[in-house]
Amino acid sequence: MASTQGSEISRHDRRYMAATMKVPLLEREHEAALSRRWREQRDHKALHELIGAHARLVVRIAAGFRSSGVSLSDLIQEGNIGLIEAADRFDPAREVRFSTYASWWVSAAIQNFILRNSSIVRAATTPKQRSLFFSVRRLQRRGGTGYEGRLSTDERAALAARLGVALADVERMESHVARPDQSLNVTVGVDDSAEVQDLLIDTVPNPAELAEQDSTKRARSRWIREALGRLSPRERRIVQLRFLDEQRTRLDEIGKSFGVSKERVRQIEARALQKMKAALTELAGHPEQLVTS
16 A cells, blocks of 8 residues: 655755766767667677666656655656666667656556555556546645535536546546545444454345245245146146246247137136135245245
């Protein structure tokens, strides 16, 4: 989870930042030569020089995310991973400065790290959702104009329109950002004798309820078998085709197989269902138990 000391700069971070500023910048031609040596020859010495000269870029970008709650050293570390990824993908033939190309990779690596560590629940998995996540965080840090510092209705609507997302998405993201994860093992009560998980309602049936459900299910199956046994073979077959098979057969199709009209099949079906209802009333007391039990 994100550190609450993210805004503090340690002595180690200050020394690292000072060291990056002492590394000289690269000329365009030398930068391109280093990139080609790494790209074509996998020259690690060239890679280290290219990365070292742009470490200050990582520091500058990481500093912009200090308010995220993640420690600056972690942000710089993730930014360096993005910088290495950029060096591995950079093509000097495109005549673009490496810093321009690497900035995106560094920012993306840092943002992904913040998202992964903001919550155990992945709430932003698409580019639009990631933009929404950081926009909501930025607005909340500034203090919304709504009730108790939350975003106002106008602010939510404007953000939804700017990012092209639904208003409901903005509201869900705002709730996610405003409510940090809480461990189920956090103690509660005056004497801390209970944990949050002790107060959660268990909706899973207990052994006694499972046994009762199993018994009811067996009884229900027995009642239906006995009710079907009181039908004639043709009635039983029609009920089977109409209600018990996975795919219901149409009345006209049944009529063709029996050599009778569709209306005649309807009459036989109605008579069979009346017989079954009478049988189930006798066996179960109330046929509604077949549905509600």
